[in-house]
Amino acid sequence: MAGLKIINMTTGKINVSVENIFPLIKKFLYNDHEIFLRELVSNATDATLKLKHLTSIGETKVEYGNPIIEVKIDKEAKKLHLIDQGIGMTADEVEKYINQIAFSGAEEFLEKYKDAAKDSGIIGHFGLGFYSAFMVASKVEIITKSYKDEPAAHWTCDGSPEFTIVKADKTERGTEIILHIAEDSIEFLEEFKIRELLTKYNKFMPIPIKFGTRKEKIEQKKGESVAEEDKDNIFTEVEVDNIINNPNPAWTKQPVDLTDEDYKNFYRELYPMQFEEPLFNIHLNVDYPFNLTGILYFPKMSADLQMQKDKIQMYQNQVFVTDNVEGIVPEFLGMLKGVIDSPDIPLNVSRSGLQADSNVKKISNYITRKVADKLKSLFTENREDFEKKWNDIKIVLEYGMLSEPKFYEKSGDFILYPTVDNNHYTLAELKEAIATNQTDKNGKLVVLYASNKDAQHGYIEIAEEKGYKVLLLDSPIVSHLIQKLESDNENLTFVRVDSDHIDKLIQKEDTQISKLSEDESTQLKTVLEEIVPKANYSVQLEPMDSTAAPFIITQPEFMRRMKEMSQTGGGGMFGMGNFPEMYNLVVNTNSELATTILNTSDKSAQESLVKQALDLAKISQGLLKGEDLTAFVKRSFELIK
Secondary structure, eight states: OOTTTOOOEEEEEESSSSHHHHHHHHHHHHGGGGEEEEEEHHHHHHHHHHHHHOOOOTTTSSSSOOOOOEEEEEETTTTEEEEEEOOOOOOOHHHHHTTTSSSGGHHHHHHHHGTTTHHHHHHHHTOOTTGGGGTEEEEEEEEEOOOSSOOEEEEEEEESSEEEEEEEOOOOSSEEEEEOOOOGGGGGGGGGHHHHHHHHTTTTTTSSEEEEEEEEEOOOOOTSSOOGGGGSSSSSEEEEEEEESSSOOGSSSSSGOOOOHHHHHHHHHHHHOOOOOOEEEEEEESSSSOOOEEEEOOOOOOOGGGGGOOOEEEETTEEHHHHHOOTBOOOOGGGEEEEEOOTTTTTSOOHHHHHHHHHHHHHHHHHHHHHHHHHHHHHHHHHHHHHHHHHHHHHHHHHHHHHHHHHHHHHHHTTOBBBTOOOOOHHHHHHHHHHTTBTTTSOOOEEEEESSSTTHHHHHHHHHHHHHHEEEEOOOTTTHHHHHHHHSTTEEEEEESSSOOHHHHHHOHHHHHHHHOOHHHHHHHHHHHHHHHHTTTTEEEEOOOOTTTOOOOEEEEHHHHHHHHHHHHHSSTTTTSSSSOOEEEEETTTTTHHHHHHOOOHHHHHHHHHHHHHHHHHTTTTOOOHHHHHHHHHHHHHHTO
């Protein structure tokens, strides 16, 4: 039928190797049936942009004008119309287009990719975009007129391999596709449903999309030719096209052409239900060795990182594809928001295939590098502001240090380590600041940290009295992070401020002398071990300053860290997450209480002293709870009667 002229009705068969391809499409790709609209609008966009290209290079003399794509619902007739003002098709082109859809291997294709069918990009990627219409339509019509001076054509197909093509009386350039919506798909005749789909998939397509009209108030001058009753009004109401998309989203523009307010406005456009302003944005723009544009935003992080529902959206040439960007965006940036747009990302491959794809690897590495560079520039240009935002972004960056080697390499330039009194240091600055005071007798630089400023207040205070700086490291992955920092920095160790008494945390050459003899110390330890529960506490006698606390509860750094790492996953020793909590009870042998306990002959009084002191030490660690707390309160009231 090549060279066909449309004088009389022509019939033909679509070139397929299976008896009926459409039920197969519907069967395997049913989960994606709603994307038919995306595909048809994408085709209309392509047709319009092709015309724009031809006019721009002088291939045709037709006027490009200001074309739009229109979507119309005819609920009564159960039809959905899509109309474009693009390049259009001749009769020969319609037939050719229908026949060249690579249907010869359709059966094999569907079998091969049926597991990937949930990927919404599959149809368009394999040239089946137009045929997705048959997922929702019992009959499809194409009425089209080419930009060339040839008659219009009218193609009709009812979902079987049979089609008809006749001459049409369409006079204006472009294509109209009419979907006769099937009984099982009547939801696509509802205005709200079509608006939802257009907003989801086509919100940023490059050609304006009209969906109905809306009322708009415009300012008028007095005396203008308006209705008599409106002559004195400042505003008058007019009916205008309801353009549902933004054809020129921020990511398609150059950063130099955008203000901070433009970026914030685009964020609000992306996430209209998000009331928090983003902390900052990163504009992505690369055209070699792959194409990628986009804008990523750092949002304020909530305490529950799992609650994030607004994800990074992925587009291909401004067409929404998915918000599952796993494998494309580095994992640690999954908590960010925004848009990436790339035609170079394969849509229909397995997770392992995606990981192996060289372009995807390059894109992921580029995004990592771009984020790191942006953070460094923010830190350099306005450190004060960066420090203010640190708490809101630290969990993402700390996770990045642990999960992305390339990010870790660059992180030293901007990762901050805040102290409990809100001073911020880079690691290099911190090492320099504490070198003199916090180097122990073995030449190790000891970094003290707290995980909870209030709960560990007493320990922090003791450390600060010694002139030590105490960091506040309170994110859930801090144990993993400091483990990595220690392994990469020789003679650097992190210890939590409550993991031992202060003289043991940073051991110096000078040592305290115990007031108790060796025999007295042994006797005291025996007394204490009879009263203190062995299952949870290991008694340690230490000579300390006589003014220091008589009883101190500490949790050994190594054990606690391994347990934390085991609980948060990705490290630690096997099974340690299930270990019971173990603490050291450090008893100051130079305290008056130690002497009093030793010299009290009444066993009952001795036991009361020990229990009271132990409970006080427990309170300082937040360990006194339930029945034990109630008993302590009663006992304390008895003491002050």
